[in-house]
Amino acid sequence: MSRIQARFEALRSARRKALIPYITAGDPAPELTVPLLHALVEVGADVLELGVPFSDPMADGPVNQRSSERALAKGVTLHDVIAMVREFRKRDFQTPVVLMGYANPIEAMGIDAFVRAAKSAGVDGVLVVDYPPEECTQFAALAKENGIDPIFMLAPTSTDRRIREVAQVGSGYLYYVSLKGVTGAANIDVAEVAARILKIRSVTRLPIGVGFGIRDAESARRIAETADAVVIGSRIIQEIEAAGPAQAIARVMELVRPIRAALNA
Amino acid sequence: MQMYELPDAHGHFGPYGGVFVSETLTYALEELLRAYEASRNDPEFMAEFRHDLKHYVGRPSPVYHAKRWSALLGGAQIYLKREDLNHTGAHKINNTVGQALLARRMGKSRVIAETGAGQHGVATATVAARCGMQCVVYMGSEDIKRQSANVYRMKLLGATVVPVESGSKTLKDALNEAMRDWVTNVENTFYIIGTVAGPHPYPMMVRDFQAVIGEECKMQMPELAGRQPDAVIACVGGGSNAMGIFYPYIGLDGVRLIGVEAAGEGLTTGRHAASLIAGKPGVLHGNRTYLLQDANGQIIETHSISAGLDYPGVGPEHAWLKDSGRAEYVAATDDEALRAFHDLCHYEGIIPALESSHALAHAAKIAPSMAKDKILLVNLSGRGDKDMHTVAQRAGIAL
Numbered sequence: 145m146s147r148i149q150a151r152f153e154a155l156r157s158a159r160r161k162a163l164i165p166y167i168t169a170g171d172p173a174p175e176l177t178v179p180l181l182h183a184l185v186e187v188g189a190d191v192l193e194l195g196v197p198f199s200d201p202m203a204d205g206p207v208n209q210r211s212s213e214r215a216l217a218k219g220v221t222l223h224d225v226i227a228m229v230r231e232f233r234k235r236d237f238q239t240p241v242v243l244m245g246y247a248n249p250i251e252a253m254g255i256d257a258f259v260r261a262a263k264s265a266g267v268d269g270v271l272v273v274d275y276p277p278e279e280c281t282q283f284a285a286l287a288k289e290n291g292i293d294p295i296f297m298l299a300p301t302s303t304d305r306r307i308r309e310v311a312q313v314g315s316g317y318l319y320y321v322s323l324k325g326v327t328g329a330a331n332i333d334v335a336e337v338a339a340r341i342l343k344i345r346s347v348t349r350l351p352i353g354v355g356f357g358i359r360d361a362e363s364a365r366r367i368a369e370t371a372d373a374v375v376i377g378s379r380i381i382q383e384i385e386a387a388g389p390a391q392a393i394a395r396v397m398e399l400v401r402p403i404r405a406a407l408n409a
Numbered sequence: 410m411q412m413y414e415l416p417d418a419h420g421h422f423g424p425y426g427g428v429f430v431s432e433t434l435t436y437a438l439e440e441l442l443r444a445y446e447a448s449r450n451d452p453e454f455m456a457e458f459r460h461d462l463k464h465y466v467g468r469p470s471p472v473y474h475a476k477r478w479s480a481l482l483g484g485a486q487i488y489l490k491r492e493d494l495n496h497t498g499a500h501k502i503n504n505t506v507g508q509a510l511l512a513r514r515m516g517k518s519r520v521i522a523e524t525g526a527g528q529h530g531v532a533t534a535t536v537a538a539r540c541g542m543q544c545v546v547y548m549g550s551e552d553i554k555r556q557s558a559n560v561y562r563m564k565l566l567g568a569t570v571v572p573v574e575s576g577s578k579t580l581k582d583a584l585n586e587a588m589r590d591w592v593t594n595v596e597n598t599f600y601i602i603g604t605v606a607g608p609h610p611y612p613m614m615v616r617d618f619q620a621v622i623g624e625e626c627k628m629q630m631p632e633l634a635g636r637q638p639d640a641v642i643a644c645v646g647g648g649s650n651a652m653g654i655f656y657p658y659i660g661l662d663g664v665r666l667i668g669v670e671a672a673g674e675g676l677t678t679g680r681h682a683a684s685l686i687a688g689k690p691g692v693l694h695g696n697r698t699y700l701l702q703d704a705n706g707q708i709i710e711t712h713s714i715s716a717g718l719d720y721p722g723v724g725p726e727h728a729w730l731k732d733s734g735r736a737e738y739v740a741a742t743d744d745e746a747l748r749a750f751h752d753l754c755h756y757e758g759i760i761p762a763l764e765s766s767h768a769l770a771h772a773a774k775i776a777p778s779m780a781k782d783k784i785l786l787v788n789l790s791g792r793g794d795k796d797m798h799t800v801a802q803r804a805g806i807a808l
Binding site: 198199200201202203205206209210213216221222223246247248249250251252253273274275276278279296297298299301302303306310321 | 419427428429430431432433435436437575576581582585588589592595689690691692693694695700702704705706707708709
């Protein structure tokens with residue numbers, strides 16, 4: 145059983161909803177990424193999504209793009225990101241880490257080399273935004289063979305056929321993108337999301353995480369009424385950007401605490 | 410040569426092309442593919458397209474024998490396909506007319522586009538005005554500075570030009586931004602991509618709409634020169650004018666196909682935009698193709714005197730034509746392109762676009778060593794009016 149599966153099963157029996165925060169590796173500074181990850185676990189993160197910076201993050205909004213640019217300006221590479229996970233694993237064996245990013249840095253490293261390095265560092269899942277299932281058959285199979293869950297997205301526009309296809313290839317959890325748009329876009333329609341989740345549940349037993357547009361405790365709580373996990377990304381990045389390196393960890397913890405509390409309520 | 414039937418059903422040209430997008434765009438691309446497949450097989454749609462090309466764009470564009478310039482070079486005869494004479498001054502309009510018709514069929518009320526030199530933005534704003542559609546054009550703020558006349562043109566045509574400040578502030582960033590707009594407004598918005606890149610079906614669809622260039626040449630060359638050319642030469646940024654003129658010639662084995670990339674300040678300086686020659690395959694903007702990238706897979710900034718060639722990727726079909734050996738790819742520097750630009754002005758009375766000047770530069774390079782009865786057909790993809798400021802500035806003249 146993968147670390148992600150184990151985590152979701154434990155959550156299910158504890159009747160707890162998963163909180164999945166996202167940060168970009170290297171933002172606001174490479175040496176703060178591992179401490180930030182530990183801090184997020186301390187305030188109640190169940191799974192961690194760690195962004196691999198990319199020069200052209202087409203599916204992200206301006207907040208996440210600026211975050212990527214800050215990390216790249218510090219010279220952060222995919223090798224560095226994997227090394228950060230290795231460092232994180234020295235103190236935390238339990239919390240699953242999912243790398244999230246774009247195909248090109250992975251292909252530049254080579255998919256074999258990437259999967260090997262990621263596995264040995266303790267990466268549990270990988271979500272490649274511009275790898276839909278049909279373009280990454282080999283990559284997804286290789287990841288699975290090595291105990292890394294390939295995680296895929298579903299969108300409000302995904303057809304029933306598409307949901308079945310994606311659910312079949314994906315493992316770990318499914319990431320339902322609650323908005324038509326990019327990361328950090330406007331507000332979320334809770335009723336609409338609930339209806340879509342019911343539909344997805346009818347074809348898969350995989351846990352369902354919802355992201356894009358969750359900005360506070362209230363929206364998180366309402367989404368968690370139907371979803372298994374709540375993903376918060378841009379809102380955290382925004383906080384990091386506003387806080388700057390010295391205050392980033394404290395401010396992020398402050399932001400996430402009430403969201404965890406709302407999910408527990 | 411075997412029958413050439415690419416891309417396959419999933420948009421692949423060998424290992425290139427495909428649909429590398431996030432799930433949020435999958436449905437929009439499927440919808441577009443269905444609409445395009447239905448339209449290309451609909452005689453009524455094709456008749457309307459051809460009618461507009463004739464009466465609105467001004468096609469067919471002539472092929473012109475550049476006799477003085479050829480004589481001066483002292484070798485092969487150079488013929489120019491005059492896409493610069495099209496409405497709006499470049500080949501870009503062929504494609505925007507096609508995609509606007511498709512947008513109207515699909516009931517979309519708003520079109521968006523990315524633009525580098527501004528030619529595709531102008532061509533999109535033009536068809537949007539004609540069809541009564543709202544139009545938003547994304548343009549890198551660096552390019553806005555370089556191409557202020559085209560920015561004003563787009564505004565006159567009723568478009569909103571949105572400056573893009575992210576990344577290198579050029580064409581690739583404008584493309585990222587347009588994609589974001591599309592993901593967000595997919596219900597009422599049609600994204601008119603200007604080149605043969607992006608996710609399937611764009612590379613195929615843009616090629617098909619531009620193929621009219623080569624189809625006309627195939628009829629015009631025998632009339633004018635008594636035969637097909639020995640080589641067809643076109644500049645390659647994303648590669649739409651080159652695909653347009655190459656495609657109908659792919660099956661004619663005797664015709665060399667030569668694409669000319671921007672060597673900028675020189676291939677060894679690192680300041681260029683020659684993705685096919687100096688790049689490596691990777692994934693960007695929805696397709697797999699040759700990319701200019703660093704060792705870590707980050708896309709690097711490109712340089713060319715012509716904004717229209719200033720792009721770190723290239724259409725996937727060019728990647729395939731390169732690997733298969735059917736087309737050759739070379740590069741011309743800023744200086745070589747400028748020399749060809751001035752020569753064409755002086756000896757033929759034609760002011761070419763700086764993009765097209767790269768193709769001219771390569772013709773000027775190979776013509777002298779060829780026999781006088783050899784024929785080079787160069788796609789003169791656009792006119793140079795938009796480049797007055799750039800060229801004057803190079804000469805130390807403020808306009």
